[in-house]
Amino acid sequence: MKSILLASDGSPHASKAAEHVVTLLKGGTEYKLMIVHVIDHEASKRDAWLCMNPGARQREREEKLKPVCNIFEKAELAYSVNLTKGDPAEEIMLCSQKENVDMIVIGSRGLNAIQELMLGSVCHKVVQKADRPVLVVR
Ligand SMILES: Nc1ncnc2c1ncn2[C@@H]1O[C@H](COP(=O)(O)OP(=O)(O)OP(=O)(O)O)[C@@H](O)[C@H]1O
Numbered sequence: 001m002k003s004i005l006l007a008s009d010g011s012p013h014a015s016k017a018a019e020h021v022v023t024l025l026k027g028g029t030e031y032k033l034m035i036v037h038v039i040d041h042e043a044s045k046r047d048a049w050l051c052m053n054p055g056a057r058q059r060e061r062e063e064k065l066k067p068v069c070n071i072f073e074k075a076e077l078a079y080s081v082n083l084t085k086g087d088p089a090e091e092i093m094l095c096s097q098k099e100n101v102d103m104i105v106i107g108s109r110g111l112n113a114i115q116e117l118m119l120g121s122v123c124h125k126v127v128q129k130a131d132r133p134v135l136v137v138r
């Protein structure tokens with residue numbers, strides 16, 4: 001059985017990665033599909049309003065997960081969601097180990113679309129440090 005961990009920050013890049021996962025799994029193979037979304041510890045400290053309003057925080061999480069959940073639901077693929085908090089790259093790798101997935105699927109860029117040339121820092125760190133295959137979708 002294939003097991004895949006899709007990392008999503010809610011960006012269009014993550015949605016593109018999710019669309020690719022659909023093409024990998026649509027052959028009817030048995031699979032276990034997980035999404036991980038990490039609440040960026042540094043970013044959430046900066047966004048002080050988020051800390052003050054739990055309702056807004058919950059809505060923010062749902063917003064970040066919605067695009068990829070919609071893609072998998074439309075493709076009728078079953079999935080589970082892992083929500084964690086901390087350093088995104090470290091948490092993605094930790095989750096991949098805990099769930100012992102065969103492959104991490106990640107977007108080349110994320111929400112910070114300013115730099116066009118390089119990989120995003122989260123992607124870069126996962127590609128460099130993960131102890132299992134990483135598929136970068138661009
Ligand atoms: N908080 C997160 N939770 C889960 N996956 C994430 C998270 N942040 C990034 N990713 C994954 O990493 C991919 C690349 O995003 P990354 O954050 O590296 O680029 P960026 O946002 O453009 O640049 P940077 O964050 O370095 O300023 C995303 O498409 C997504 O798959």
Ligand SMILES: [Mg+2]
Nearest residue numbers: 110111112120
């Ligand atoms: Mg980012």
